[in-house]
Amino acid sequence: MSSARETAAEPVADARRWMALAVLLTATLLDLLDATIINIAIPSIQRDIHASYTAVQWIAAGYTLAFAIGLVTGGRLGDIFGRKKVFLLAMAGFTLASALSGLATGPDMLIISRVLQGGMAAMMVPQVLSIIHVTFAPEESGKVFGMFGAVCGIGAVSGPVLGALLTEWNLFGLEWRPIFLVNLPIGIAGLILGHRFVRESKAPSAPRLDLAGVTLVTLALFMLLFPLTRGRDLGWPAWCPASMAGSVVVFALFVLHQRAKVRQDASPLLELSLFRIRSFAAGIVVQLAFGTSFGLFSLTGALYMQVGLGWTPLRAALTSLLFGATMAGVAMVAVPKLVPRFGRKVLQAGALLMIVGLGLYGWIAHQQGTGVTPAQIALPLVVGGCGLGMIMAPLTSAVLSEVPGQHAGSASGLINTINQVGLSLGLGLTSVAFFTVVDDAGTPAPTGGTAFITAFTHSLWWVIGGMALAFLLMFALPKAAGAQFAPPAEEDAGAPAADAGTSSSDGAPAARAEATPAANAPTPTAG
Structure with missing residues (x-):
């Protein structure tokens, strides 16, 4: 069979591949931490460098937008110039961007550094799955991707808590800056070990860069x-x-x-024929609505808890952990147990649970005002987390279920890209759905109080609307939403090398998404 695996030496005989895997998983963890760690530290960053609300949005959105735009291009670069080479270059750039973020003297420098960080992550992340693909034999894939999924889950759930701890500890008087500076020793170690243990590979016939x-x-x-x-x-x-x-x-x-x-x-750059498939086209819009809703929810929730309620970063993060932990637990049941039996109904039930949970959250926030406690919002967070767990992992499978195997790589890469675009769009909509209400109340930053609570409950209606749209669009998904697409290698043993190369790069985000539900969604620091 012709595939990208032919570009590397026989993987089974090389015991160093496990050290290479450790380096690759570390890079994945860095990306997930930096994507989720920022929101919980936003109020501290705002106070320290006197950032405007617009700057706050760009500090959060700059990473996700650069990541979204660069994902497919990053995969192509690895196929063309060598995955190890691009991976090490991207890790070096990511480490440098982390240093610049941690040393930022003002909002503009931090925004630029975050955009650079996201762009480097977009080059780094696609190489991870591609290198794993050419390094490990097929019979080892279950063990390897189990480890990959565990790391993704840990990174997505622990990011807000780690960010809160680093911010509250105020190490060396640096306040929020350690959330970025902690990447430096990890990145440097990854570069040294990656140079030694990761092997080079290229796609036999990589597509041209558009x-x-x-x-x-x-x-x-x-x-x-x-x-x-x-x-x-x-x-x-x-x-x-x-x-x-x-x-x-x-x-x-x-x-x-x-x-x-x-x-x-x-x-x-984009396989347009995929949009002729009804389930894929509808699923992409579902993914966009879903990502937009949570981009909006993640930032507004962090501001609500810390500025509106005056909670410490750690208290906000631990309360939010109810949401992420419930999501992860339910997802482990939803995918293997519920989806095969009930299909897309599981996703739709999840969307309805999300709507109920968010509605209850907004009602409690409105009724209790500034006196709300973590115990009072625990139920809506658990309900919403259950809903999210029933959506995240099945959604990727449902969208891909009718996609031909030869296009699985391009399709799955597009799903992750659209999710990141949705996050960026949601963060942008914060101006309209949240900060406009704060402005109307005449509340100066960062005093917070009732204006932030009103703004948060107002923004929740936008999030609920996005979830309602996603629910309706789910009717266009296949009833058997758990069906899996066939990889090119299984569909056609004689698939051309170009397809294999494309799948390994563009498919990287897909494996990232399917390995764990937490890897394909933000872990909202609001709950």
């Missing part, structure tokens, strides 16, 4: 998100709606360019 496509989609996303975050501060000038409308035109140009690429050299 620079024009990357440029168009980046421009379109920027034209959509920048006005959302800056518009409120500037009084919503005319160029804001014009830019957002123009983003639709640029997205249309991107689609036309992708069609031309298919005719020209069959190496598009």
Whole structure:
């Protein structure tokens, strides 16, 4: 069989592969921690460097947006130039960006550093699964991906708690900065060990990099998100709606360019034929609505707990852990036990539970005001966590269930990209759904109080609306939502090498998503 595995030496004989796996899992943990650790420290960062609310949004969204835009490109770069080479370069860049974030003297420097961090993560993460694919034999995959899934779960759930501890400990008087600086010794060790133990590999016939496509989609996303975050501060000038409308035109140009690429050299950035599959097209919109809802929920919830209620970062993080821990526990039951029997009904029941949990959360927040306690919101957090656990892992399988095996890599990579875009969009919508209410109350930052509670309950209606939309769109998913797609190697033993190479790179985010539900979603620090 022709596949990317042929580009590396026989994996079974090399005992050093387990050290290589440790390096790869460490890189995965770094990415997940930095994606989830930031929200809990946002109020401390805001006070220390005098960041505006717009800057706060960009500090949180810069990472996810750069990560989303760079994911597919990152996978391509590894196929073309060598996965080990790109992995080590990205880890070095990620470590440098972490140092710059920890040493930031103002909001602008921190935003730029976070964008750089996200871009480096987008180059680093796709290589992890690709290198694992060419390093380990198929019979070892169960053990390897079990370890991978465990690391993903630990990273996603523990990020907010670790961020809270590092912030409250105020190590060496650095306040929030250790949440980034802790990456330095880990990154340096990873570079040294990765250089020694990770083996180089390339795709036998990698697709070309579509620079024009990357440029168009980046421009379109920027034209959509920048006005959302800056518009409120500037009084919503005319160029804001014009830019957002123009983003639709640029997205249309991107689609036309992708069609031309298919005719020209069959190496598009996006496989448009996938959108002819009803379940995939609907599932992508579900993923976008889902990611947007939680991007909004994660930031507003952190501000509600710490600024509105005056809780310490640790108290907020431990309360939020109810949500993430419940999600992880239910997911382990939902995938193997419930989905095979009830199919998409499990996802829809999860969406309804999310709506109930969020609605109850908002009602309690409104009724109790600033006197709310962790015990009072424990029930809605557990209910919402159950709903999330019933959605996350089955959703990826449902979206991919009718995708042909030869396109599984591109499809799964797109799912993760759309999720990250949704997170960024949700963080951008914070201006409209949350901060506008704070402004109307005339509350200066960072005094908080009742204005932040009102703003949070208002933003929850937006989140509930997103979940209701996701629920309705789930009717377009296959009834047997647990069906799995067939990998190219199983579907066609003679699949061309180019397909195998594409699958290993673009498929990396998919394995990241399917290995554990926590890896494919933010762990909201709000609950």
